[in-house]
Amino acid sequence: MAITLYDLAGAEADRRFSPFCWRTRMALAHKGLDVETVPWRFIEKDKLPAPNQGRVPVIVDGERVVHDSSAIADYLEERYPDRPSLFGGEVGRGLARFVQNWTETVLHIGLIRLVLLDIYRHLDPENQAYFRQDREKRFGTTLEEFVGDRNARLPAFRASLDPLRRTVERQDFVSGKSPAYADYIVFGAFQWARVISDFEVLAADDPVRAWRGRMLDLHEGLARRVPAYGG
């Protein structure tokens, strides 16, 4: 039986833009597991199976409900040990956490200043109202002001990718010769941006863009087969 994935969607049911859900989507494909996704919107807290924390991804695998992308990755690795490994062992799992923390403190923080308003534009009116109120309270400014200087921010954002850039210049994937979960963590952020925004965050000749292309090619082009912009 296929695993069910509750997956963040915009007003269009097939616009799937959560960076965390993309980690899970790619991890399921890496393991060769069938998945049925359920489009889910911010305000549908009561439609998630329990237990959950009011956020996605949440997966249902037979009787098991697992929430939180990291817990899901650990679950899949333990439950399906004979499928291709997500971590390649304990050191790989440990270091994937470092990559995750870099992604969340550098990459997500940088990207949100570029694409936050574009998320809003892809929501239905009810979710727009929720999203504007929630995010404007969180960030202490309007959505429009938050991304108003994004052209000026772009050079610093691109410079902040140096550790990633040097890595994928010298090896095909963050994890080495082959992709593994750490690649999906980083990729989730870029996929979020390209699904939700026509603002291209990567220069045409950036090695990070070539790596993003390799990621888009994986698993029969899984991440290309969704509505998205550019790249």
Place this chain on the structure above:
Amino acid sequence: MAITLYDLAGAEADRRFSPFCWRTRMALAHKGLDVETVPWRFIEKDKLPAPNQGRVPVIVDGERVVHDSSAIADYLEERYPDRPSLFGGEVGRGLARFVQNWTETVLHIGLIRLVLLDIYRHLDPENQAYFRQDREKRFGTTLEEFVGDRNARLPAFRASLDPLRRTVERQDFVSGKSPAYADYIVFGAFQWARVISDFEVLAADDPVRAWRGRMLDLHEGLARRVPAYGG
């Protein structure tokens, strides 16, 4: 027969401050290999065994000469496969490269603005003359000016450690439950700073400082048994 390591030293022969040599020193200890270190100074290009690139670390293992810390780590892993692994497999090796690139583009770049002048202070007059000329040309300013605003830079430096901080808050080592080569890469940078400078770069309650303490305890306190400041 012990492996010989050419190891960067200050005017005092036992002040060993190269972040790259510390990677190798810790990697040799991780593998349980005996080492004899040879103190080496910047201007002693002709004292290194061939082949080399005029820099340390260089190791001599029987007939083999290997230079460059990354090449040395790969060599040790391949030559001594039955000893504790430095990478824990190919994914771990790939991700260690990401950690290395983060260390060199964020951590080294940040630390050099805090401790460059302190390196100069620990050299003999001949090496001082070389170092001042070489580095002032490279950085386009005097050593004194380069670090003149280090107190003002400290908060941004500490903020740049967020990916590392989050990681070692939640697991004992960068590599997970046990230390591996990626830990030695990051540690090399902090050991460089504490060997050469009395400027404490980490706040007393920083989880990174607790991790540094765990690293200093490894291998019978190897990295504590050298002249250094604080922490």
